[in-house]
Amino acid sequence: MATDKTQHLQQVLETHRMAHIEKLLDKYKEKRQEVKEALEENYKDKIYNPINSGSYAKHTAINIKFDLDIVVPFKRNSFDTLEEMFNDVFDFLYEKYKDVAEVRKQKVSIGIIFDADDNGDEINIDVVVGRELNQDQYTEDRNLNLFVNSQYGLLDEKTYIQTNIQAQIDHIKGKNNERSIIRLLKIWKTTNNESYKSFFLELITIKAFDKESISGNLWDKLKSVMEYIKENITKDNFTLKDPGNTNNDVADTLEDWEKANLSNKMSNMISNIENNSDNIKTYFPINEEFKEEEDENKGQYGLKDASIVAPSIPNKSQQFG
Amino acid sequence: MGFHNIEEINNIVSTIPFIDVLEEFKQVGIFLEGKTSVNLEGLNESLNFDVQIFPQYPLKSHDSEAIKFINKDLIPYNHVMGDGSICIHTLHSPKLKQKLLADFESLKAWIEKYYINKNIDSHYEHIIINEQPFDDIYYSYQFTDVDYSFSKGEFGQVDLTPLSIGVYKKKPISNFLIKSFQPLKKTIKINSKWSEYYMNFEVKNIGLFLFLEDVPAFHNRFAFSNWLELENYIPTDFLQFLNDFQKRNKKNKNTFLPIFFGYKTVENEIHWISTLVKINEIPTIGIPVIDSKGVKLKGQWESKLINRKINWAITRNSSYKYLFGRGTFCDKITNARILIIGVGAIGSMVAKTLVKCGAKNISIVDYDVKEPENVCRSEYNFSNGLYDKTFELIKMLQENSPFVNVNFHNNNEYFESFIKAFHKDKEAKKEYEKSLNQFDIVFNCSTDSDLMFVLDQLKLSTDLVNLSITNHAKDLVCAFYPNIYNYVQNQFINILDNDVDDLYNPTGCWSPTFKASYNDISLLTQYALKEINRKYEENKPKDNFTLSINSENNTNIKFTQY
Amino acid sequence: MKIINSHKNVSLEYEEDLILKIESLAFKHYPNEFGGFLIGYYSDDLKTLVLTDVLSPNEYKSHRVLFERSAEGIKEKLLELFNLNEKRYYVGEWHSHPDASSMYSLTDLNAMQSIAESETIRIKNPILLIVSINNQKLKNYTFYLYDNNTLFEYGRK
Numbered sequence A: 001m002a003t004d005k006t007q008h009l010q011q012v013l014e015t016h017r018m019a020h021i022e023k024l025l026d027k028y029k030e031k032r033q034e035v036k037e038a039l040e041e042n043y044k045d046k047i048y049n050p051i052n053s054g055s056y057a058k059h060t061a062i063n064i065k066f067d068l069d070i071v072v073p074f075k076r077n078s079f080d081t082l083e084e085m086f087n088d089v090f091d092f093l094y095e096k097y098k099d100v101a102e103v104r105k106q107k108v109s110i111g112i113i114f115d116a117d118d119n120g121d122e123i124n125i126d127v128v129v130g131r132e133l134n135q136d137q138y139t140e141d142r143n144l145n146l147f148v149n150s151q152y153g154l155l156d157e158k159t160y161i162q163t164n165i166q167a168q169i170d171h172i173k174g175k176n177n178e179r180s181i182i183r184l185l186k187i188w189k190t191t192n193n194e195s196y197k198s199f200f201l202e203l204i205t206i207k208a209f210d211k212e213s214i215s216g217n218l219w220d221k222l223k224s225v226m227e228y229i230k231e232n233i234t235k236d237n238f239t240l241k242d243p244g245n246t247n248n249d250v251a252d253t254l255e256d257w258e259k260a261n262l263s264n265k266m267s268n269m270i271s272n273i274e275n276n277s278d279n280i281k282t283y284f285p286i287n288e289e290f291k292e293e294e295d296e297n298k299g300q301y302g303l304k305d306a307s308i309v310a311p312s313i314p315n316k317s318q319q320f321g
Numbered sequence B: 001m002g003f004h005n006i007e008e009i010n011n012i013v014s015t016i017p018f019i020d021v022l023e024e025f026k027q028v029g030i031f032l033e034g035k036t037s038v039n040l041e042g043l044n045e046s047l048n049f050d051v052q053i054f055p056q057y058p059l060k061s062h063d064s065e066a067i068k069f070i071n072k073d074l075i076p077y078n079h080v081m082g083d084g085s086i087c088i089h090t091l092h093s094p095k096l097k098q099k100l101l102a103d104f105e106s107l108k109a110w111i112e113k114y115y116i117n118k119n120i121d122s123h124y125e126h127i128i129i130n131e132q133p134f135d136d137i138y139y140s141y142q143f144t145d146v147d148y149s150f151s152k153g154e155f156g157q158v159d160l161t162p163l164s165i166g167v168y169k170k171k172p173i174s175n176f177l178i179k180s181f182q183p184l185k186k187t188i189k190i191n192s193k194w195s196e197y198y199m200n201f202e203v204k205n206i207g208l209f210l211f212l213e214d215v216p217a218f219h220n221r222f223a224f225s226n227w228l229e230l231e232n233y234i235p236t237d238f239l240q241f242l243n244d245f246q247k248r249n250k251k252n253k254n255t256f257l258p259i260f261f262g263y264k265t266v267e268n269e270i271h272w273i274s275t276l277v278k279i280n281e282i283p284t285i286g287i288p289v290i291d292s293k294g295v296k297l298k299g300q301w302e303s304k305l306i307n308r309k310i311n312w313a314i315t316r317n318s319s320y321k322y323l324f325g326r327g328t329f330c331d332k333i334t335n336a337r338i339l340i341i342g343v344g345a346i347g348s349m350v351a352k353t354l355v356k357c358g359a360k361n362i363s364i365v366d367y368d369v370k371e372p373e374n375v376c377r378s379e380y381n382f383s384n385g386l387y388d389k390t391f392e393l394i395k396m397l398q399e400n401s402p403f404v405n406v407n408f409h410n411n412n413e414y415f416e417s418f419i420k421a422f423h424k425d426k427e428a429k430k431e432y433e434k435s436l437n438q439f440d441i442v443f444n445c446s447t448d449s450d451l452m453f454v455l456d457q458l459k460l461s462t463d464l465v466n467l468s469i470t471n472h473a474k475d476l477v478c479a480f481y482p483n484i485y486n487y488v489q490n491q492f493i494n495i496l497d498n499d500v501d502d503l504y505n506p507t508g509c510w511s512p513t514f515k516a517s518y519n520d521i522s523l524l525t526q527y528a529l530k531e532i533n534r535k536y537e538e539n540k541p542k543d544n545f546t547l548s549i550n551s552e553n554n555t556n557i558k559f560t561q562y
Numbered sequence C: 001m002k003i004i005n006s007h008k009n010v011s012l013e014y015e016e017d018l019i020l021k022i023e024s025l026a027f028k029h030y031p032n033e034f035g036g037f038l039i040g041y042y043s044d045d046l047k048t049l050v051l052t053d054v055l056s057p058n059e060y061k062s063h064r065v066l067f068e069r070s071a072e073g074i075k076e077k078l079l080e081l082f083n084l085n086e087k088r089y090y091v092g093e094w095h096s097h098p099d100a101s102s103m104y105s106l107t108d109l110n111a112m113q114s115i116a117e118s119e120t121i122r123i124k125n126p127i128l129l130i131v132s133i134n135n136q137k138l139k140n141y142t143f144y145l146y147d148n149n150t151l152f153e154y155g156r157k
Helices: A005-015 A018-046 A054-058 A082-097 A165-172 A176-191 A198-211 A218-232 A256-275 A277-283 B006-014 B096-116 B236-248 B345-356 B372-377 B389-400 B414-422 B426-437 B449-457 B485-495 B518-537 C016-029 C074-082 C106-117
Strands: A051-053 A068-074 A101-105 A109-114 A123-132 A144-147 A160-163 A245-249 A318-320 B019-028 B031-038 B047-053 B067-070 B138-143 B155-168 B171-183 B205-213 B256-264 B270-278 B284-290 B296-305 B314-317 B337-341 B361-365 B405-408 B441-444 B463-469 B475-480 B545-550 B556-561 C002-005 C010-013 C035-042 C048-055 C060-062 C067-069 C089-098 C127-133 C138-147 C150-153
Touching: A005 A176, A005 A218, A005 A277, A018 A068, A018 A082, A018 A123, A051 A054, A051 A165, A054 A068, A054 A165, A082 A101, A082 A109, A082 A123, A082 A144, A160 A245, A165 A176, A165 A198, A176 A198, A176 A218, A198 A218, A218 A256, A256 A277, A256 B556, A277 B485, A318 C089, A318 C106, B006 B019, B006 B031, B006 B096, B019 B047, B031 B096, B047 B096, B067 B096, B138 B155, B138 B256, B138 B270, B155 B236, B155 B256, B205 B236, B205 B270, B236 B284, B236 B296, B270 B314, B337 B345, B345 B361, B345 B389, B345 B463, B345 B518, B361 B389, B372 B518, B389 B405, B414 B426, B414 B449, B441 B449, B449 B485, B463 B485, B463 B518, B475 B485, B475 B518, B518 B545, B518 B556, C002 C138, C016 C048, C016 C089, C016 C127, C016 C138, C035 C067, C035 C074, C048 C074, C048 C089, C067 C089, C074 C089, C089 C106, C106 C127, C106 C138, C106 C150
Parallel strands: A068 A123, B138 B171, B138 B314, B205 B256, B337 B361, B337 B441, B361 B405, B441 B463, C010 C048, C089 C127
Antiparallel strands: A051 A068, A101 A109, A109 A123, A123 A144, A144 A160, A318 C067, B019 B031, B031 B047, B047 B067, B155 B171, B155 B205, B256 B270, B284 B296, B463 B475, B475 B545, B545 B556, C002 C010, C035 C048, C035 C089, C060 C067, C127 C138, C138 C150
């Protein structure tokens, strides 16, 4: 039995929408707000307004694995060193939440995993702590320095990284086609336990749309992006510039052998799906939890959101002949 | 009768530029015999060889060339046999001229390499021993590595365990393993590094050992053949020990006592050779001790070796290195702690192949019993009758290798019922994770979808590999944790042609099984294991794959990497 | 007016006045094409779609055999309609075929496909209305239902 690839992918996207987990998401938002307010109260005029970032802010979130991110921009003169700043925020959050959550230092952020509530839901908030690059410039340029928590104590490892989270968010603004593909690749990554970073998949997808003419139905587009990855990731001069800091090459985060593996994987995926369309179900599975009952609701107009009429907004020009 | 055209042979040999014919070939009994002389650059004077051609020539016989080049003066050189014949091997050719020229070329090559340039081979060759039966029975002793370095002259007792009695060169043979050494002057037992199974064998015989360190052979190649030749190798306290042993065991005077001589070969490796002597025929005599003035000291005797032929028994180095010298899986697999869940057709083949390929530590679990109808497509034996699969398999695996430790894993029902009932319980889940994570590799060959589902939910650090086969063994699906359950389901339901209507229904009310022969299943299983080994050896990502048999015209196996 | 789509066994209702409004819009741009957004609502059982109005694009390009509407500024209008007490929302597209039949073109199908696949469109079966006109009158018009990469025509009862 052949699968209609585009229809399947649409269903994959649909069943992974955040709208299905609105109640859980509300809990997340509530917690995020709480953390935000706690930070604001504690650090007062040492910080600018915390902003939301991460996949939810970028509209690339999927409902099977996500967290909510807050970026806390500190003023240049708030702390002497980035490490001091990082540790101070960690200590504050640790003291505040140690009884109800696991608070841990991550590579560039502080993770708070709240203990499961009565429904078994674990809430996961990531706090990214940054310091403006130049005094009083943040509101204008949005440039931040992040402390890099060196786990391995390597001498040559950088201890800070300059970035611009607002620029990262802006980079994907309005890119609906790209978003669908990014979400699909994230679904692939999550359900197939691939270790590639979401940010990497996001940037390479946007670059693919930028460099190639990508059109057709959803499968055509996904395939074009996968082909772009397959063809380009192993090239010597291939780079993925971090929109938050063009000096960061996100492609550099992969070793050569990882790039070769990724290229192979893309090649296998394309050929296996082309050879047998049912293979698409292995790489891009539907989230069964939110799958609508089949029988194609004969006798009813179809809605993408189970029995709720949500507003439909045409968002781009269309040509008719 | 003549086997060869003598004239043709003489003609061919006379054309070889570096050969002078001293005596033309003529028929002597069934052989052709001639004399030639070789002249080569680098030789001070020409080398003469008696050449003997066997009736089989130019074909080989018993894997030896049917032509001999003999010069007894060359015995001290490498690759010369005890009769002075040069050991040569050339490519097969049924054409007389081609073969003759090749064999003389090969003689030339030997002279250049070993006579003129005195090359030493990088690989070690055992000394040449004429292995004999004793009272018409062969005895063999296999030894392996020990964690001990013997010192020169160290001696003591050897514990032997009987392995089997069989037939060897049409005569009876008694096979033994050397289990341990007990040096006389130390209170330690040096155990051989056989698996627990063999180490648990009872000691039924003993022998004596003496570590010579030096090779008891002429030219490092021809083992001594007379006790007197060992005179400078055997210390007198060992001879004393031998005499004492004889005195203590007078009752068993006709019993054979194996004596092992150890020596160093290459890279500090030890080799043991063995002879058997009857207790009342120990090859020594006592002679009176004489002082410096030539006067016998009263009551003082010492033991001396006597002039007697040594017959050598059979010894083999069966250490891991030699037993698996011809090919194994890569170290990451052979050294891994491996668990196999489900030892039916696929699981028993996986287990046996792993052991044959050098795996050292395997645990198995299965709740099932072997019925007679399981025999035809698994590794199980008919001769054992009805048997718990795990018990029979453990026995079989141990019989296959003295270097594998095989264990039962937990309870037989561990994966069949307990895990399915308790996997939702947090504590139980942790227990299962712990239990599985003590292994490096877990093969799930249960083809049990429920179990795949449950295992995929665990947090595992072990490498979990799942092998399943569709009906008629048309396809094999190999999946790696954590991408097993969904992948296998999709393959079985949507991708592969799994015909579930045509199943084999055994008698009785239980679930039908798929149809496939031993050949069908082992073909795919072996292919899959080869690919798995490659992934480990070359450090390739552990991506799922399928194998599909296509027999439209001829049999093809299609490999699909996911 | 009530017409039926037999493919999906759903119906479509509209007032003649609405067709008159569309006709006059089409004539205004003759001999070029023109079109816009269809507004309406589904019955509670989702069996019937009621068309209530059309919304014209703020920006468009109009040619004899091509019509391109932009989505500029439409979001606000649609959200306004959605927040009415009697919820109204986007249900599809319409455009005219001057001096041509009301059969859809490949461009039309592609546009509908793209619309249905868009993340911001939350209905699975947008409809398409094609109005065939000449310099004198509206010749005829056809409603299509988009489903599964195909357009299915509505027929009269």
